[in-house]
Amino acid sequence: MQIPALSDLALIADQPLQRQLYQAFSLRIRDGLWREGQRLPASRQIASDLGVSRNTVTGALSQLIAEGFLVARPGSGTFVAAGFERHQPEAVNWQQQPQLPGLSHYGTALAAKAMPEVHAQLPFTLGIPDLRAFPLSVWNRVQRQQQDRLHLLGYDGYQGYAPLREALADYLRVSRQVQCHADQIVITQGAQQAISLCAQVLLDPGDPVLVENPGYVGARRALQAHATALTPVDVDHRGLQPAQLPAASAAKIMYITPTHHYPLGGIMSAPDRLELLDWAARTGTWLIEDDYDSEFHFHGHPIAALQGMAAQTPVLYLGSFSKTLFPALRLGYLILPEPLVGPFLHAKRHMDGESPLLQQATVAQFVQEGHFQRHLRRMRVRYREKWEHLAALIASELDGLATPVAESAGMHLVLRIPGVNDDALVRDLTDAGFGGTALSSYYVGQDRPTGLALGFANTDERQRIAGICRLRELILSHRKS
Ligand SMILES: Cc1ncc(COP(=O)(O)O)c(C=O)c1O
Structure with missing residues (x-):
């Protein structure tokens, strides 16, 4: 036919x-x-x-x-x-095939969640550095020099580009008193991957983990992806207080931001940090120290990292170039106790292979030639000015309405705003063209304090004035409603 x-x-x-x-x-x-x-x-x-x-x-x-x-x-x-x-x-329409396998428990939980909207361009959005002040022409010059090297078009190694690890080890030894050598460093795709690797290598399904409450939601999510039970430990404006730690703990790891608590901003005192190290050694708990923004302390001297406070601490130290350089770089680092390096390298290899080589080489040269340190020095001054301006505005415009939580601030500060629905406040602030995060979103459990975390690094003077004036109006109208 x-x-x-x-x-x-x-x-x-x-x-x-x-x-x-x-x-x-x-x-x-x-x-x-x-x-x-x-x-x-x-x-x-x-x-x-x-x-x-x-x-x-x-x-x-x-x-x-x-x-x-x-x-x-x-x-x-x-x-x-x-x-x-x-x-x-019809027969290959998978959506109508109930006998096809469903999602994992993790996938099912994710399918039920709405994807949060990202407002990365709005002033006051957290975690965004002042990109207008980034020395782009120097960066581009360094990157152009590196991109002519054929070696950087191939594979190099799962651990990360050796000159970058060496430059980082030198920098962190001096600036953060971290005790390490380049062989203990693994370069990751941002701090987020570093946290995921810790969860993957150290945890079995259901293992208990201690996290700060309030705390960094990205870390909680990465840990939960490994079917882990999270136990919150209450933290206040002074940072974690050792008295809050359970005397006996079955937790394998505790995720912590000891030198600048995220998001409240508290700094653990040196005796408290030593006590935390003792507790970790006594209870057999790995401490995952997220040193996400310690380059930007304005009060007194920079606080030394927990990792380097004693020899052989049970600390996995992680950091990121997202705030010190720019977030789109997607480069972070993990500093591991020596026996953990091998398994972490295998896990990194299986998770995503190597981190981008050209970017690593560019950062290495940027650090070796002193541009990184120069940039940080300039940003410290700039962020301090922005913070002082914002703190003064808050004191004059939000008196009696909002109270700053901690004295210290790196790139953001937190306001307690009692008596409002802070999710609704953030929605209205976003509609008015400003970013910010609800304070309650960092907490787990009932009775979550309300307020706002405001990133000031990506704001200019005009935006700060307009933003705080709008916030005042919004708090007043939310209190009435
Ligand atoms: C406390 C904390 N840790 C880690 C990160 C993640 O950084 P990265 O962009 O390197 O994944 C952030 C990002 O905002 C953060 O605030």
């Missing part, structure tokens, strides 16, 4: 004709319009019916034959191949 006439086939003039023929014919076969054994008209006939060249037709037919849609029988013609009746389109 011959295929019916092809007159219903409309071709679009400015699209590749051979591709259109291939798609139209294969669709008719898959949809069951053309059935097994039906013979196609001769290629010359198809070409003349459709007004295309014979070469176009033979090209499309050859591909359909090669893929098994058609069979050519020399001397008798080209026929629709067998086997397509079984595969009617």
